Amino acid sequence: MRIAYFAWVRERMGIADESVDLPANIANVAALVGWLAARDARGAHAFADPARVRAAVDGVMGGPDAAIGSAEEVALFPPVTGG
């Protein structure tokens, strides 16, 4: 699965995207964010406050409960600020 990061989430992770092999029990966005936060110091910094993180699963905006099962790309980012 490809994980893409944007805005300050990308800066804190130090990379724009990566491919990961997730454990079978990581089934939704909240679990993915928790897994990344526990994986290393960069993840802990980027995802210290999961409430500040939004997600898009294969292009569809989703909340913490959104399933990521067979997704090709999960994007993680702060609340959007365009316009």
Place this chain on the structure above:
Amino acid sequence: MIRVAVQSGPIDVPAELDIHDGGGHGASASFVGRVRGEDDLVELFLDHHPVLTEKGLAELAHSATDRWKLSALTVIHRVGAMAVGDTIVLVLASSPHRAEALAATEFLIDRLKTDVMLWKRQTFADGRVEWVEARGSDRKRSERWDEGLR
């Protein structure tokens, strides 16, 4: 009839208006968003998703044409580095009569701020760099349209 673009180069507002208005519509409304020079801002940078930002804009444009009878719609958002005074976003909506064009323009700019994958980063003269925080007031303006107001 619907033109949506995400671009790193400047938005040529007069040229876009000419393209949009070629059909001679009864009523055309516009919104032009520019970089404000507050607090000694020297650069505004817009981060975006290479695919999903334009897709999100297109979905928003289609939800506007589903909702109102529009004869033409243009939505262009700039990304990357911008200076004070540069145009960030242009919305042009046309319809036979003014009410639809005006409502669609307001809907699009309100929703654009909460629904499309874009992130603003400000750089100031003293070297500070800050990602802009999402505002509750923008969220409220966007949610008004959920209730079918107007």
